[in-house]
Amino acid sequence: MQITFLGTSSGVPTRSRNVSSVALRLPQKADLWLFDCGEGTQHQILRSELKTSQLSRIFITHLHGDHIFGLMGLLASCGLAGNVDRVDIYGPSGLNEYLQAASRYSHTHFSYPIKVHTVQPGVIYEDDDFVVSCGLLHHRITAFGYRVEEKDRSGRFDVETAKALKIPSGPIYGQLKRGETVTLEDGRIINGSELCGPTEIGRKFVYCTDTVYCDGAVKLAEDADVLIHEATFAHQDAEMAFQRLHSTSTMAAQTAYLAGVHQLIMTHFSPRYTPGNAIELKDLLKEARAIFPKTIMANDFMVYDIPRRRENKLKIKGKN
Template identity: 45%
Template sequence: MHIHFLGTGAGVPGKERNVSAFALKQINKHGDIWLFDCGEATQHQILHTTIKPRRVKKIFVTHLHGDHIFGLPGFLGSRSFQGGTEPLTVYGPEGIKEYITTSLKLSRTYLKYDLEILEIKDGEIFDEEDFIISVKKLEHVIPSYGYRIQEKDRPGRLNSEKLQQIGIRPGPVYKKLKNGETIEWEGQVINGNDFIEAPVKGRVIAVAGDTRKCIAAVELAKEADIFIHEATFGSENEEMAYDYFHSTAVQAAEVAVAAGVKKLWLTHISARYTEGKEKELLRQAREIMPNSFIAYDLLEEEI
Protein backbone atom coordinates (compact mmCIF):
# COMPACT_ATOMS: atom_id res chain seq x y z
CA MET A 1 0.00 0.00 0.00
CA HIS A 2 1.26 3.48 -0.86
CA ILE A 3 0.20 6.99 0.04
CA HIS A 4 0.57 9.59 -2.70
CA PHE A 5 0.05 13.25 -1.79
CA LEU A 6 -1.46 15.27 -4.65
CA GLY A 7 -2.21 18.57 -2.93
CA THR A 8 -0.90 19.69 0.46
CA GLY A 9 -1.79 23.39 0.59
CA ALA A 10 -4.57 25.29 2.34
CA GLY A 11 -7.33 27.51 1.00
CA VAL A 12 -6.09 28.38 -2.48
CA PRO A 13 -3.56 26.84 -4.88
CA GLY A 14 -0.01 28.14 -4.50
CA LYS A 15 3.17 27.90 -6.53
CA GLU A 16 4.57 25.18 -4.28
CA ARG A 17 1.40 23.44 -3.08
CA ASN A 18 -1.90 22.63 -4.72
CA VAL A 19 -5.06 22.31 -2.64
CA SER A 20 -6.14 19.19 -0.76
CA ALA A 21 -6.03 15.68 -2.18
CA PHE A 22 -4.13 12.45 -1.68
CA ALA A 23 -4.49 8.87 -2.81
CA LEU A 24 -4.07 5.48 -1.20
CA LYS A 25 -2.72 3.17 -3.91
CA GLN A 26 -2.69 -0.62 -4.15
CA ILE A 27 -5.34 -0.66 -1.47
CA ASN A 28 -6.16 -4.31 -2.14
CA LYS A 29 -5.32 -7.31 -4.32
CA HIS A 30 -7.23 -5.70 -7.21
CA GLY A 31 -4.87 -2.69 -7.28
CA ASP A 32 -7.68 -0.25 -6.46
CA ILE A 33 -7.02 3.37 -5.54
CA TRP A 34 -8.91 5.44 -2.98
CA LEU A 35 -8.88 9.22 -3.25
CA PHE A 36 -9.28 11.53 -0.25
CA ASP A 37 -10.63 14.97 -1.12
CA CYS A 38 -10.37 16.40 -4.62
CA GLY A 39 -9.45 20.07 -4.65
CA GLU A 40 -9.15 22.17 -7.79
CA ALA A 41 -6.67 20.74 -10.36
CA THR A 42 -6.37 17.37 -8.65
CA GLN A 43 -6.72 15.64 -12.00
CA HIS A 44 -3.88 17.79 -13.33
CA GLN A 45 -1.69 16.67 -10.43
CA ILE A 46 -2.59 13.08 -11.26
CA LEU A 47 -1.05 13.57 -14.72
CA HIS A 48 2.34 13.76 -12.99
CA THR A 49 1.85 10.35 -11.34
CA THR A 50 1.24 6.74 -12.32
CA ILE A 51 -2.35 6.94 -11.03
CA LYS A 52 -4.98 5.79 -13.54
CA PRO A 53 -8.38 7.47 -12.92
CA ARG A 54 -10.20 4.27 -13.87
CA ARG A 55 -8.44 2.58 -10.93
CA VAL A 56 -9.99 5.03 -8.47
CA LYS A 57 -12.92 3.14 -6.95
CA LYS A 58 -13.70 5.26 -3.91
CA ILE A 59 -13.48 8.96 -3.08
CA PHE A 60 -13.75 10.18 0.52
CA VAL A 61 -14.65 13.86 0.96
CA THR A 62 -13.92 15.37 4.39
CA HIS A 63 -16.02 18.54 4.00
CA LEU A 64 -17.55 20.84 1.42
CA HIS A 65 -15.13 23.77 1.35
CA GLY A 66 -14.01 24.52 -2.20
CA ASP A 67 -10.35 23.67 -1.68
CA HIS A 68 -11.46 20.09 -1.00
CA ILE A 69 -14.15 19.59 -3.68
CA PHE A 70 -13.76 21.97 -6.63
CA GLY A 71 -11.81 19.36 -8.62
CA LEU A 72 -14.40 16.63 -8.12
CA PRO A 73 -16.80 17.19 -11.07
CA GLY A 74 -13.91 17.47 -13.50
CA PHE A 75 -12.28 14.30 -12.21
CA LEU A 76 -15.54 12.34 -12.42
CA GLY A 77 -16.06 13.48 -16.00
CA SER A 78 -12.48 12.76 -17.08
CA ARG A 79 -12.64 9.29 -15.56
CA SER A 80 -15.53 8.55 -17.91
CA PHE A 81 -13.93 10.23 -20.96
CA GLN A 82 -10.78 8.17 -20.41
CA GLY A 83 -12.60 4.85 -20.54
CA GLY A 84 -13.49 4.27 -16.92
CA THR A 85 -16.50 1.95 -16.78
CA GLU A 86 -16.27 0.34 -13.33
CA PRO A 87 -18.52 1.66 -10.54
CA LEU A 88 -17.27 4.41 -8.23
CA THR A 89 -18.49 5.40 -4.77
CA VAL A 90 -18.19 8.88 -3.27
CA TYR A 91 -18.51 9.35 0.50
CA GLY A 92 -19.06 12.80 1.96
CA PRO A 93 -21.10 15.10 4.22
CA GLU A 94 -24.71 16.03 3.63
CA GLY A 95 -24.86 18.13 0.47
CA ILE A 96 -22.21 16.23 -1.48
CA LYS A 97 -24.88 14.46 -3.53
CA GLU A 98 -26.56 17.72 -4.52
CA TYR A 99 -23.20 19.30 -5.38
CA ILE A 100 -22.13 16.45 -7.66
CA THR A 101 -25.46 15.80 -9.37
CA THR A 102 -26.06 19.52 -9.99
CA SER A 103 -22.55 20.05 -11.39
CA LEU A 104 -22.85 17.09 -13.74
CA LYS A 105 -26.39 17.99 -14.80
CA LEU A 106 -25.71 21.66 -15.58
CA SER A 107 -22.48 20.86 -17.45
CA ARG A 108 -24.24 18.01 -19.30
CA THR A 109 -21.56 15.58 -18.22
CA TYR A 110 -22.70 12.00 -18.73
CA LEU A 111 -20.83 9.18 -17.02
CA LYS A 112 -20.26 5.75 -18.52
CA TYR A 113 -20.06 4.15 -15.10
CA ASP A 114 -22.39 3.77 -12.11
CA LEU A 115 -21.82 6.49 -9.53
CA GLU A 116 -22.97 5.90 -5.96
CA ILE A 117 -22.96 8.85 -3.54
CA LEU A 118 -23.23 8.11 0.18
CA GLU A 119 -23.77 10.97 2.62
CA ILE A 120 -22.00 10.14 5.87
CA LYS A 121 -22.87 10.69 9.52
CA ASP A 122 -20.81 10.82 12.70
CA GLY A 123 -20.03 7.35 14.02
CA GLU A 124 -20.95 5.54 10.83
CA ILE A 125 -18.99 2.40 10.00
CA PHE A 126 -18.58 0.79 6.56
CA ASP A 127 -17.36 -2.76 5.95
CA GLU A 128 -15.50 -2.70 2.64
CA GLU A 129 -14.03 -6.14 1.86
CA ASP A 130 -10.56 -5.94 3.42
CA PHE A 131 -11.20 -2.78 5.45
CA ILE A 132 -13.43 -1.24 8.10
CA ILE A 133 -14.01 2.50 7.57
CA SER A 134 -15.06 4.61 10.55
CA VAL A 135 -16.31 8.20 10.43
CA LYS A 136 -15.76 10.87 13.09
CA LYS A 137 -17.13 14.41 13.07
CA LEU A 138 -14.41 16.94 13.91
CA GLU A 139 -14.49 20.66 14.81
CA HIS A 140 -14.65 23.00 11.84
CA VAL A 141 -16.73 25.96 10.71
CA ILE A 142 -18.86 23.59 8.59
CA PRO A 143 -19.35 19.84 9.13
CA SER A 144 -15.97 18.21 8.61
CA TYR A 145 -15.24 14.52 9.04
CA GLY A 146 -12.24 12.31 9.64
CA TYR A 147 -11.89 8.79 8.31
CA ARG A 148 -10.26 5.82 10.01
CA ILE A 149 -9.19 3.12 7.56
CA GLN A 150 -8.70 -0.12 9.51
CA GLU A 151 -7.24 -2.99 7.51
CA LYS A 152 -8.63 -6.32 8.65
CA ASP A 153 -6.13 -8.72 10.20
CA ARG A 154 -4.59 -11.07 7.67
CA PRO A 155 -4.23 -14.84 8.25
CA GLY A 156 -0.93 -15.92 9.74
CA ARG A 157 1.80 -17.54 7.69
CA LEU A 158 1.99 -21.33 7.37
CA ASN A 159 5.18 -22.40 9.15
CA SER A 160 6.75 -24.49 6.40
CA GLU A 161 10.00 -24.90 8.34
CA LYS A 162 8.15 -26.62 11.18
CA LEU A 163 6.33 -28.88 8.71
CA GLN A 164 9.54 -29.89 7.00
CA GLN A 165 11.05 -30.83 10.35
CA ILE A 166 8.46 -33.60 10.64
CA GLY A 167 8.97 -34.62 7.02
CA ILE A 168 6.10 -32.87 5.22
CA ARG A 169 7.55 -31.37 2.06
CA PRO A 170 5.99 -28.50 0.07
CA GLY A 171 3.12 -29.53 -2.18
CA PRO A 172 -0.67 -29.49 -2.55
CA VAL A 173 -1.05 -30.61 1.06
CA TYR A 174 0.25 -27.20 2.20
CA LYS A 175 -2.89 -25.52 0.83
CA LYS A 176 -5.11 -27.76 2.96
CA LEU A 177 -3.04 -27.08 6.05
CA LYS A 178 -3.05 -23.35 5.34
CA ASN A 179 -6.86 -23.55 5.32
CA GLY A 180 -6.74 -25.13 8.78
CA GLU A 181 -7.77 -28.57 7.58
CA THR A 182 -6.75 -31.83 9.24
CA ILE A 183 -4.82 -34.43 7.20
CA GLU A 184 -3.32 -37.86 7.75
CA TRP A 185 0.43 -38.14 7.23
CA GLU A 186 2.28 -41.43 7.69
CA GLY A 187 -0.10 -42.57 10.39
CA GLN A 188 -0.25 -39.19 12.11
CA VAL A 189 -3.18 -36.80 12.28
CA ILE A 190 -1.91 -33.32 11.41
CA ASN A 191 -4.03 -30.27 12.24
CA GLY A 192 -3.20 -27.31 10.01
CA ASN A 193 -4.04 -24.82 12.76
CA ASP A 194 -1.05 -26.10 14.75
CA PHE A 195 1.27 -24.82 12.01
CA ILE A 196 -0.30 -21.43 11.29
CA GLU A 197 1.37 -18.45 12.89
CA ALA A 198 -0.49 -15.62 14.62
CA PRO A 199 -2.61 -13.34 12.38
CA VAL A 200 -0.87 -10.30 10.90
CA LYS A 201 -2.33 -7.18 12.46
CA GLY A 202 -3.93 -4.87 9.91
CA ARG A 203 -2.61 -1.38 9.34
CA VAL A 204 -4.53 1.72 10.39
CA ILE A 205 -4.56 5.02 8.49
CA ALA A 206 -6.38 7.94 10.11
CA VAL A 207 -7.27 11.01 8.04
CA ALA A 208 -8.43 14.23 9.69
CA GLY A 209 -10.26 16.83 7.67
CA ASP A 210 -9.96 20.51 8.54
CA THR A 211 -10.33 20.78 12.30
CA ARG A 212 -9.39 22.39 15.54
CA LYS A 213 -7.57 20.24 18.09
CA CYS A 214 -10.31 18.04 19.57
CA ILE A 215 -11.00 14.79 21.41
CA ALA A 216 -12.73 13.32 18.36
CA ALA A 217 -9.44 13.52 16.42
CA VAL A 218 -7.67 11.63 19.22
CA GLU A 219 -10.32 8.92 19.12
CA LEU A 220 -10.13 8.77 15.33
CA ALA A 221 -6.37 8.21 15.34
CA LYS A 222 -6.08 5.81 18.31
CA GLU A 223 -2.87 3.75 17.79
CA ALA A 224 -2.88 4.47 14.05
CA ASP A 225 0.17 3.54 11.98
CA ILE A 226 -0.25 6.68 9.87
CA PHE A 227 -2.07 9.86 10.88
CA ILE A 228 -2.66 12.64 8.34
CA HIS A 229 -3.58 15.88 10.09
CA GLU A 230 -3.83 19.48 9.00
CA ALA A 231 -1.20 21.99 10.19
CA THR A 232 -2.41 25.22 8.66
CA PHE A 233 -0.51 27.45 11.07
CA GLY A 234 2.53 27.65 13.31
CA SER A 235 2.29 28.03 17.08
CA GLU A 236 2.78 31.80 16.75
CA ASN A 237 -0.68 31.92 15.12
CA GLU A 238 -2.49 29.70 17.60
CA GLU A 239 -5.25 32.26 18.20
CA MET A 240 -5.82 32.66 14.46
CA ALA A 241 -5.96 28.89 14.08
CA TYR A 242 -8.66 28.71 16.73
CA ASP A 243 -10.68 31.55 15.22
CA TYR A 244 -10.62 29.90 11.78
CA PHE A 245 -11.32 26.39 13.15
CA HIS A 246 -7.90 25.08 12.12
CA SER A 247 -4.87 23.60 13.89
CA THR A 248 -1.23 24.46 14.41
CA ALA A 249 1.58 21.98 13.83
CA VAL A 250 2.04 21.72 17.61
CA GLN A 251 -1.64 20.92 18.13
CA ALA A 252 -1.52 18.23 15.44
CA ALA A 253 1.49 16.70 17.20
CA GLU A 254 -0.28 16.83 20.57
CA VAL A 255 -3.25 14.97 19.11
CA ALA A 256 -0.90 12.36 17.61
CA VAL A 257 0.88 11.80 20.93
CA ALA A 258 -2.41 11.53 22.84
CA ALA A 259 -3.61 8.95 20.31
CA GLY A 260 -0.42 6.88 20.40
CA VAL A 261 0.18 7.33 16.68
CA LYS A 262 3.29 5.81 15.10
CA LYS A 263 3.83 8.38 12.33
CA LEU A 264 2.35 11.83 11.74
CA TRP A 265 2.07 13.54 8.36
CA LEU A 266 1.34 17.27 8.42
CA THR A 267 -0.58 18.70 5.48
CA HIS A 268 -2.94 21.59 4.56
CA ILE A 269 -0.04 24.03 4.96
CA SER A 270 -0.83 27.75 4.66
CA ALA A 271 0.74 29.58 1.70
CA ARG A 272 2.49 31.89 4.19
CA TYR A 273 4.94 29.02 4.81
CA THR A 274 6.81 29.02 1.50
CA GLU A 275 10.42 28.76 0.38
CA GLY A 276 11.45 26.51 3.23
CA LYS A 277 9.55 28.30 6.00
CA GLU A 278 7.54 25.14 6.58
CA LYS A 279 10.66 23.71 8.26
CA GLU A 280 9.72 25.76 11.30
CA LEU A 281 6.38 23.95 11.42
CA LEU A 282 8.21 20.64 11.35
CA ARG A 283 10.57 21.76 14.12
CA GLN A 284 7.63 22.75 16.30
CA ALA A 285 5.84 19.44 15.70
CA ARG A 286 8.93 17.32 16.36
CA GLU A 287 9.42 18.89 19.77
CA ILE A 288 6.17 17.14 20.70
CA MET A 289 6.05 14.20 18.28
CA PRO A 290 9.53 13.26 16.99
CA ASN A 291 8.17 11.02 14.22
CA SER A 292 6.48 13.91 12.42
CA PHE A 293 6.88 14.80 8.74
CA ILE A 294 5.60 17.50 6.42
CA ALA A 295 3.88 16.30 3.27
CA TYR A 296 4.57 17.96 -0.06
CA ASP A 297 2.91 17.64 -3.47
CA LEU A 298 3.60 14.40 -5.37
CA LEU A 299 5.38 12.77 -2.41
CA GLU A 300 4.82 9.02 -2.45
CA GLU A 301 5.58 6.64 0.40
CA GLU A 302 4.99 2.97 1.05
CA ILE A 303 2.95 2.17 4.16
Protein backbone atom coordinates in the same frame (compact mmCIF):
# COMPACT_ATOMS: atom_id res chain seq x y z
CA MET B 1 -0.64 0.52 0.90
CA GLN B 2 0.98 3.53 -0.66
CA ILE B 3 0.13 7.18 -0.10
CA THR B 4 0.63 9.88 -2.76
CA PHE B 5 0.09 13.52 -1.82
CA LEU B 6 -1.58 15.40 -4.66
CA GLY B 7 -2.25 18.66 -2.83
CA THR B 8 -0.83 19.98 0.45
CA SER B 9 -1.82 23.65 0.54
CA SER B 10 -4.73 25.12 2.49
CA GLY B 11 -7.38 27.37 0.96
CA VAL B 12 -5.64 28.28 -2.29
CA PRO B 13 -3.00 26.67 -4.48
CA THR B 14 0.53 28.01 -4.70
CA ARG B 15 3.24 27.52 -7.31
CA SER B 16 4.54 24.47 -5.47
CA ARG B 17 1.46 23.16 -3.66
CA ASN B 18 -2.01 22.34 -4.94
CA VAL B 19 -5.09 22.23 -2.70
CA SER B 20 -6.17 19.16 -0.75
CA SER B 21 -6.09 15.66 -2.16
CA VAL B 22 -4.43 12.43 -1.04
CA ALA B 23 -4.39 9.14 -2.95
CA LEU B 24 -4.19 5.73 -1.29
CA ARG B 25 -3.05 2.98 -3.65
CA LEU B 26 -3.95 -0.60 -2.75
CA PRO B 27 -1.79 -2.84 -4.97
CA GLN B 28 -3.32 -6.08 -3.68
CA LYS B 29 -6.70 -4.93 -5.06
CA ALA B 30 -5.37 -2.83 -7.97
CA ASP B 31 -7.52 -0.07 -6.48
CA LEU B 32 -7.00 3.65 -6.06
CA TRP B 33 -8.87 5.51 -3.32
CA LEU B 34 -8.92 9.29 -3.16
CA PHE B 35 -9.33 11.45 -0.06
CA ASP B 36 -10.63 14.92 -0.95
CA CYS B 37 -10.48 16.32 -4.46
CA GLY B 38 -9.52 19.98 -4.60
CA GLU B 39 -9.35 21.97 -7.81
CA GLY B 40 -6.70 20.65 -10.18
CA THR B 41 -6.56 17.17 -8.68
CA GLN B 42 -6.92 15.48 -12.07
CA HIS B 43 -3.93 17.45 -13.35
CA GLN B 44 -1.92 16.30 -10.33
CA ILE B 45 -2.88 12.70 -11.05
CA LEU B 46 -1.67 13.09 -14.63
CA ARG B 47 1.69 14.33 -13.33
CA SER B 48 1.99 11.35 -10.99
CA GLU B 49 2.35 7.61 -11.56
CA LEU B 50 -1.26 6.98 -10.51
CA LYS B 51 -3.83 5.55 -12.92
CA THR B 52 -7.38 6.87 -13.01
CA SER B 53 -8.44 3.50 -14.44
CA GLN B 54 -7.91 2.09 -10.92
CA LEU B 55 -10.03 4.77 -9.21
CA SER B 56 -12.91 3.14 -7.35
CA ARG B 57 -13.65 5.18 -4.19
CA ILE B 58 -13.50 8.85 -3.22
CA PHE B 59 -13.84 10.05 0.38
CA ILE B 60 -14.75 13.71 0.94
CA THR B 61 -14.15 15.25 4.35
CA HIS B 62 -16.37 18.32 3.96
CA LEU B 63 -17.88 20.61 1.36
CA HIS B 64 -15.48 23.57 1.36
CA GLY B 65 -14.33 24.37 -2.16
CA ASP B 66 -10.65 23.63 -1.69
CA HIS B 67 -11.65 20.03 -0.96
CA ILE B 68 -14.29 19.42 -3.66
CA PHE B 69 -13.85 21.83 -6.59
CA GLY B 70 -11.87 19.22 -8.53
CA LEU B 71 -14.43 16.47 -8.12
CA MET B 72 -16.70 17.18 -11.10
CA GLY B 73 -13.79 17.68 -13.46
CA LEU B 74 -12.18 14.41 -12.44
CA LEU B 75 -15.41 12.43 -12.72
CA ALA B 76 -16.20 13.94 -16.13
CA SER B 77 -12.73 13.19 -17.47
CA CYS B 78 -12.94 9.60 -16.26
CA GLY B 79 -16.20 9.27 -18.16
CA LEU B 80 -14.74 10.66 -21.38
CA ALA B 81 -11.71 8.39 -21.07
CA GLY B 82 -14.02 5.41 -20.61
CA ASN B 83 -11.58 3.62 -18.33
CA VAL B 84 -13.54 3.57 -15.06
CA ASP B 85 -16.15 0.91 -14.26
CA ARG B 86 -17.78 2.48 -11.20
CA VAL B 87 -16.99 5.07 -8.53
CA ASP B 88 -18.39 5.14 -5.00
CA ILE B 89 -18.20 8.54 -3.30
CA TYR B 90 -18.50 9.03 0.46
CA GLY B 91 -19.08 12.31 2.21
CA PRO B 92 -21.34 14.54 4.31
CA SER B 93 -24.93 15.49 3.64
CA GLY B 94 -25.23 17.82 0.65
CA LEU B 95 -22.54 16.17 -1.45
CA ASN B 96 -25.03 14.33 -3.66
CA GLU B 97 -27.03 17.51 -4.25
CA TYR B 98 -23.85 19.39 -5.16
CA LEU B 99 -22.87 16.79 -7.76
CA GLN B 100 -26.39 16.59 -9.19
CA ALA B 101 -26.56 20.38 -9.60
CA ALA B 102 -23.10 20.56 -11.18
CA SER B 103 -24.01 17.74 -13.54
CA ARG B 104 -27.33 19.33 -14.47
CA TYR B 105 -26.03 22.85 -15.14
CA SER B 106 -22.92 21.69 -16.98
CA HIS B 107 -24.93 19.13 -19.00
CA THR B 108 -22.53 16.40 -17.92
CA HIS B 109 -23.72 12.82 -18.24
CA PHE B 110 -21.60 10.02 -16.83
CA SER B 111 -21.03 6.85 -18.84
CA TYR B 112 -20.42 4.78 -15.72
CA PRO B 113 -22.28 4.31 -12.42
CA ILE B 114 -21.61 6.77 -9.60
CA LYS B 115 -23.00 6.10 -6.15
CA VAL B 116 -22.91 8.79 -3.44
CA HIS B 117 -22.98 7.55 0.16
CA THR B 118 -23.94 10.05 2.86
CA VAL B 119 -21.81 9.10 5.85
CA GLN B 120 -22.42 9.06 9.58
CA PRO B 121 -19.86 8.24 12.30
CA GLY B 122 -19.01 4.54 12.31
CA VAL B 123 -18.21 1.91 9.68
CA ILE B 124 -19.06 3.10 6.17
CA TYR B 125 -17.46 0.38 4.04
CA GLU B 126 -16.09 -3.14 4.48
CA ASP B 127 -14.81 -5.88 2.21
CA ASP B 128 -12.61 -8.96 2.64
CA ASP B 129 -9.47 -6.87 3.10
CA PHE B 130 -10.43 -3.49 4.56
CA VAL B 131 -12.74 -1.68 6.93
CA VAL B 132 -13.33 2.06 6.51
CA SER B 133 -14.87 4.16 9.27
CA CYS B 134 -15.34 7.86 9.82
CA GLY B 135 -15.68 10.21 12.77
CA LEU B 136 -16.75 13.79 13.30
CA LEU B 137 -14.09 16.49 13.45
CA HIS B 138 -14.52 20.09 14.66
CA HIS B 139 -14.68 22.62 11.84
CA ARG B 140 -16.90 25.49 10.70
CA ILE B 141 -19.14 23.08 8.79
CA THR B 142 -19.73 19.35 9.17
CA ALA B 143 -16.42 17.58 8.57
CA PHE B 144 -15.35 13.96 8.88
CA GLY B 145 -12.03 12.21 9.33
CA TYR B 146 -11.51 8.78 7.78
CA ARG B 147 -9.80 5.62 9.07
CA VAL B 148 -8.83 2.73 6.79
CA GLU B 149 -7.96 -0.53 8.54
CA GLU B 150 -6.43 -3.44 6.70
CA LYS B 151 -7.53 -6.77 8.15
CA ASP B 152 -4.92 -9.03 9.76
CA ARG B 153 -3.66 -11.92 7.67
CA SER B 154 -2.17 -15.22 8.76
CA GLY B 155 1.54 -15.63 8.16
CA ARG B 156 3.08 -18.04 5.64
CA PHE B 157 2.10 -21.66 6.24
CA ASP B 158 5.07 -23.92 7.04
CA VAL B 159 4.46 -26.86 4.70
CA GLU B 160 7.72 -28.62 5.61
CA THR B 161 6.86 -28.70 9.32
CA ALA B 162 3.37 -29.96 8.49
CA LYS B 163 4.90 -32.81 6.44
CA ALA B 164 7.35 -33.63 9.24
CA LEU B 165 4.40 -33.92 11.63
CA LYS B 166 2.81 -36.32 9.11
CA ILE B 167 -0.25 -34.12 8.71
CA PRO B 168 -2.12 -35.33 5.62
CA SER B 169 -2.31 -32.75 2.85
CA GLY B 170 -5.58 -31.63 1.34
CA PRO B 171 -8.41 -29.65 2.91
CA ILE B 172 -6.71 -29.87 6.33
CA TYR B 173 -3.87 -27.68 5.06
CA GLY B 174 -6.39 -25.03 4.10
CA GLN B 175 -7.90 -25.07 7.57
CA LEU B 176 -4.49 -24.81 9.20
CA LYS B 177 -3.47 -21.95 6.87
CA ARG B 178 -6.52 -20.04 8.15
CA GLY B 179 -5.29 -20.55 11.71
CA GLU B 180 -8.00 -23.04 12.65
CA THR B 181 -7.50 -25.84 15.20
CA VAL B 182 -7.83 -29.32 13.65
CA THR B 183 -8.17 -32.75 15.28
CA LEU B 184 -6.42 -35.43 13.25
CA GLU B 185 -7.59 -39.03 12.87
CA ASP B 186 -4.90 -40.18 15.32
CA GLY B 187 -6.27 -37.82 17.98
CA ARG B 188 -3.60 -35.15 17.76
CA ILE B 189 -4.84 -31.58 18.05
CA ILE B 190 -3.02 -29.14 15.78
CA ASN B 191 -3.35 -25.38 16.14
CA GLY B 192 -2.98 -23.91 12.68
CA SER B 193 -1.61 -20.61 13.97
CA GLU B 194 1.38 -22.51 15.36
CA LEU B 195 2.31 -23.68 11.86
CA CYS B 196 2.20 -20.19 10.36
CA GLY B 197 4.78 -17.45 10.38
CA PRO B 198 4.24 -14.13 12.12
CA THR B 199 0.75 -12.73 11.62
CA GLU B 200 0.69 -9.86 9.17
CA ILE B 201 -0.88 -7.11 11.22
CA GLY B 202 -3.25 -4.97 9.18
CA ARG B 203 -2.07 -1.45 8.55
CA LYS B 204 -4.07 1.56 9.73
CA PHE B 205 -4.30 4.81 7.77
CA VAL B 206 -6.06 7.90 9.16
CA TYR B 207 -6.84 11.20 7.43
CA CYS B 208 -7.97 14.22 9.48
CA THR B 209 -8.61 17.60 7.87
CA ASP B 210 -10.09 20.23 8.36
CA THR B 211 -10.32 20.48 12.14
CA VAL B 212 -9.14 22.26 15.23
CA TYR B 213 -7.78 19.94 17.95
CA CYS B 214 -10.60 17.64 19.10
CA ASP B 215 -11.12 14.35 20.94
CA GLY B 216 -12.77 12.91 17.84
CA ALA B 217 -9.51 13.06 15.90
CA VAL B 218 -7.60 11.42 18.74
CA LYS B 219 -10.10 8.57 18.93
CA LEU B 220 -10.12 8.05 15.16
CA ALA B 221 -6.31 7.98 15.00
CA GLU B 222 -5.73 5.51 17.85
CA ASP B 223 -2.73 3.23 17.12
CA ALA B 224 -2.61 4.29 13.46
CA ASP B 225 0.46 3.40 11.42
CA VAL B 226 0.11 6.73 9.65
CA LEU B 227 -1.88 9.80 10.64
CA ILE B 228 -2.23 12.51 8.03
CA HIS B 229 -3.31 15.62 9.92
CA GLU B 230 -3.74 19.21 8.89
CA ALA B 231 -1.32 21.81 10.28
CA THR B 232 -2.57 25.02 8.75
CA PHE B 233 -0.98 27.35 11.29
CA ALA B 234 2.14 27.74 13.40
CA HIS B 235 1.79 27.60 17.18
CA GLN B 236 2.35 31.36 17.32
CA ASP B 237 -0.89 31.79 15.33
CA ALA B 238 -2.98 29.57 17.62
CA GLU B 239 -5.57 32.31 18.18
CA MET B 240 -6.21 32.46 14.44
CA ALA B 241 -6.43 28.67 14.37
CA PHE B 242 -9.13 28.65 17.05
CA GLN B 243 -11.05 31.41 15.26
CA ARG B 244 -11.03 29.54 11.95
CA LEU B 245 -11.25 26.05 13.51
CA HIS B 246 -8.05 24.80 11.95
CA SER B 247 -5.07 23.11 13.60
CA THR B 248 -1.62 24.33 14.45
CA SER B 249 1.46 22.16 14.09
CA THR B 250 1.41 21.54 17.84
CA MET B 251 -2.26 20.47 17.76
CA ALA B 252 -1.44 17.91 15.08
CA ALA B 253 1.47 16.64 17.16
CA GLN B 254 -0.64 16.45 20.32
CA THR B 255 -3.24 14.41 18.45
CA ALA B 256 -0.57 11.99 17.23
CA TYR B 257 1.00 11.71 20.70
CA LEU B 258 -2.27 11.05 22.53
CA ALA B 259 -3.47 8.59 19.88
CA GLY B 260 -0.22 6.61 20.00
CA VAL B 261 0.30 6.74 16.24
CA HIS B 262 3.50 5.46 14.62
CA GLN B 263 4.00 8.24 12.06
CA LEU B 264 2.54 11.73 11.70
CA ILE B 265 2.51 13.43 8.32
CA MET B 266 1.41 17.07 8.39
CA THR B 267 -0.33 18.73 5.45
CA HIS B 268 -2.75 21.58 4.53
CA PHE B 269 -0.26 24.40 5.14
CA SER B 270 -1.14 28.08 4.97
CA PRO B 271 0.71 29.92 2.15
CA ARG B 272 1.73 32.54 4.75
CA TYR B 273 4.68 30.32 5.75
CA THR B 274 6.52 30.36 2.44
CA PRO B 275 10.33 30.81 2.48
CA GLY B 276 11.42 34.32 3.34
CA ASN B 277 8.58 35.05 5.73
CA ALA B 278 9.06 35.53 9.47
CA ILE B 279 7.80 32.00 10.11
CA GLU B 280 8.53 29.23 7.61
CA LEU B 281 7.31 25.67 7.27
CA LYS B 282 10.54 24.37 8.76
CA ASP B 283 9.52 26.16 11.97
CA LEU B 284 6.20 24.28 12.02
CA LEU B 285 8.09 21.01 11.68
CA LYS B 286 10.37 21.93 14.57
CA GLU B 287 7.35 22.78 16.75
CA ALA B 288 5.65 19.47 16.00
CA ARG B 289 8.76 17.36 16.55
CA ALA B 290 9.24 18.91 19.99
CA ILE B 291 6.01 17.09 20.97
CA PHE B 292 6.00 14.14 18.56
CA PRO B 293 9.44 13.36 17.07
CA LYS B 294 8.12 10.99 14.37
CA THR B 295 6.70 13.84 12.31
CA ILE B 296 7.34 14.69 8.68
CA MET B 297 5.87 17.30 6.36
CA ALA B 298 4.10 16.42 3.14
CA ASN B 299 4.99 17.89 -0.23
CA ASP B 300 3.04 17.57 -3.43
CA PHE B 301 3.85 14.24 -5.14
CA MET B 302 5.51 12.84 -2.04
CA VAL B 303 5.02 9.05 -1.93
CA TYR B 304 4.95 7.17 1.37
CA ASP B 305 4.75 3.38 1.67
CA ILE B 306 3.00 2.33 4.87
CA PRO B 307 5.20 -0.31 6.53
CA ARG B 308 3.70 -3.51 7.85
CA ARG B 309 3.99 -4.53 11.49
CA ARG B 310 4.40 -8.20 12.41
CA GLU B 311 3.18 -10.14 15.42
CA ASN B 312 5.77 -12.64 16.64
CA LYS B 313 4.53 -16.12 17.55
CA LEU B 314 6.30 -19.16 18.96
CA LYS B 315 6.08 -22.19 16.73
CA ILE B 316 4.85 -25.28 18.54
CA LYS B 317 5.00 -28.74 16.95
CA GLY B 318 1.81 -30.12 18.44
CA LYS B 319 1.12 -33.11 20.61
CA ASN B 320 1.38 -36.85 20.01
